[in-house]
Structures are given as structure tokens and as C-alpha cells.
């Protein structure tokens with residue numbers, strides 16, 4: 001196939017060509033999502049095995065042993081019939097999650113990760129030109145989904161201590177007649193959970209729908225899931241990617257009042273968006289919750305140890321964390337430089353650069369002790385130059 005055909009040049013008709021070019025121009029104006037270097041690509045560049053790469057840039061959960069997850073997957077493979085669209089599995093998973101939170105399965109929408117649910121909510125609530133409110137910095141997918149939908153993403157910066165400027169958010173959101181408000185709590189990348197009173201105030205004063213992304217809530221102090229019984233304008237997002245260690249399988253859920261959940265499920269969501277493998281794995285892991293939660297405790301302990309180690313390092317200032325990652329800033333060293341020097345040693349972290357008024361910030365996933373040991377050593381080497 002020729003290169004020009006791949007570009008769409010040979011598709012017939014001038015009018016089609018004009019609209020195709022317009023489409024490409026519009027697409028190019030959207031932001032690209034940078035998922036970072038892949039493990040295999042870095043391994044090839046460094047001429048090492050993929051297993052030698054330390055991937056600490058996406059807040060995945062390495063506390064759940066791979067052998068355990070593979071065993072669960074093998075059982076799932078034995079149980080499922082891949083010829084059939086997932087139906088019963090979806091209902092059973094919704095029921096199991098509902099039992100966990102003492103809710104009804106009608107309160108739940110299951111999706112292919114919270115990313116898909118963010119897109120679903122954006123598509124369901126917004127029409128061209130609508131305004132959406134959020135904070136800065138926060139999880140970049142909200143902005144991406146909103147912009148792609150042809151809407152405006154307005155943000156209010158967090159305060160210097162990463163707390164939320166509630167009054168400004170409410171004032172601006174209502175003034176802009178925002179339809180949606182995304183609040184990530186605990187927040188990515190600042191790693192802090194916002195205080196309950198601020199969130200309640202937003203739910204009470206903001207005139208639109210508030211989405212609280214609780215991707216990291218199990219690593220923090222509290223959850224607002226129960227609040228859906230009090231606030232009909234609240235949707236809570238949760239995921240199996242972080243706590244359960246199955247980011248690769250893509251499984252998440254939204255919790256809201258039944259009427260909204262029903263509308264999202266039956267009017268907006270594609271019926272078979274989540275594979276039966278992911279659904280059955282979710283069910284299986286919910287049956288092993290004590291083990292999974294013991295790993296969350298391990299992660300919290302490792303987080304404290306990592307922060308202590310980072311505090312001891314010259315030129316490194318970690319921020320407190322209520323998540324499974326740690327944000328830290330470098331003093332008088334460029335984060336670009338350190339990021340590259342870590343890559344040279346086979347360690348991938350997230351280079352954030354400036355976060356509010358803090359220059360040279362990096363974000364690292366909390367992982368089991370041997371991985372953290374290697375990371376800290378590599379960071380020391382990188383800083384020493």
C-alpha cells in the first residue's frame with residue numbers, strides 16, 4: 001500500500017478531501033496523551049531485557065504478586081466461554097461491588113477502566129461549547145476528554161499546600177454555568193486527599209454534576225462513596241487498576257444515584273465494553289479482598305519508608321502522599337536531566353517539571369522494597385551526575 005493511500009489522499013472526491021483535511025486539522029489541534037516510554041522500547045535502546053526495566057511512571061500495583069494474578073487468570077480462563085458476549089458476568093460483578101459498599105447494584109456502572117467512564121460521563125452530560133470545571137494540576141484525562149468533546153476545561157489552581165480553593169471553584173463554576181466538575185481526591189499528581197468539608201461544600205453549592213475520582217482512595221483516609229445516598233449530583237469513580245493490580249485488564253466503575261446510573265448504563269454506554277475476562281477477574285479478586293487489602297497496607301508502609309529515604313537525600317524534597325505514588329521536587333537540579341539519567345539506568349518515572357510554584361518535580365510509583373531500593377540508588381547516581 002502506498003504512503004499516499006495511507007494518508008487518505010487517494011480517497012476520491014474533492015469535497016471528501018476537504019472535509020478529511022478539516023478533520024485532520026481539528027484532530028491535530030487536540031492534545032496528544034503522552035503515555036511515556038514503553039518498557040520494550042527502553043529495553044531495546046539500552047540493550048537489556050524488558051524484565052530489567054523498572055517501570056515506576058503509571059502508579060501500577062506491584063505489591064500484588066504476578067504469580068497470584070496469573071493463577072486467578074488461569075481459573076477465569078477455565079470458567080469462561082469467550083464465544084458469548086459478557087452479560088451475567090457484568091451483573092454478578094455489579095452485585096459483588098454493591099455488597100462491598102452496602103449499595104444496590106442499580107447504583108453502579110461498570111466500564112473498561114475509569115478512563116472509559118470519564119469519557120462516558122463527558123459524552124453523556126456535555127454538548128458542544130459547554131464548560132467543565134476542575135483544579136490544576138490534576139489527572140490529565142479529564143481535560144483531554146472534555147476538549148475532545150468540543151468543550152471548555154476551566155481550572156482553579158490548588159493552593160501552595162495543595163489544598164483546594166473551594167470558594168473560587170464554586171464561584172467560577174457557577175458563573176461559567178459549568179455542567180460538570182471533576183475533582184480527583186486523592187489528587188494525581190499532588191498525592192493529597194482533599195478535606196471532607198470542602199467537598200461537601202462543593203456538592204452543596206455547585207449547580208452541576210460533581211465527579212469525584214477515587215482512584216487512590218483506598219490508600220488514603222476516607223471515601224465519599226456513601227455520600228451518593230445524600231447527594232444526587234455526585235458520581236464517584238473507582239478502579240481495579242491500582243488496588244487490585246489489574247491495570248492491564250481495564251476495569252473500573254462509577255457509583256451514583258440509581259436513576260443516573262441507569263441512564264448511563266442503558267442510554268449511553270456500549271453494552272459490551274468490558275471483556276468477560278476483566279469482569280470475571282474483578283469478581284475473583286473481590287473474593288480475595290482480605291489478601292488484596294493486606295497488600296494496600298504493605299504499600300502504605302513502603303510509601304512511608306520511601307518518603308523517609310527521599311528526605312535523607314541531598315537536593316530531594318518529597319511531598320506527603322495518600323496514594324500509591326510519591327511526588328518529589330529537586331532542588332537546584334533539572335528534573336529533565338534526572339529523568340533522562342534515570343532512563344539510562346533503566347528506571348522510568350514521570351517527569352512533571354513545574355507543579356504550581358514548584359519547579360523540577362518528578363512522580364514515582366511506590367513499589368515493593370527491592371524495587372524502591374534500586375530506584376533510590378539510581379536516583380542518587382543520577383543526582384551525583
Ligand SMILES: Cc1ncc(COP(=O)(O)O)c(C=O)c1O
Nearest residue numbers: 113114115139188215239241252
Ligand atoms: C486519577 C486517575 N483517574 C483515573 C485513572 C485511570 O484509571 P483506569 O486504569 O481505571 O482507567 C488514573 C490512572 O492513572 C488516575 O491516576
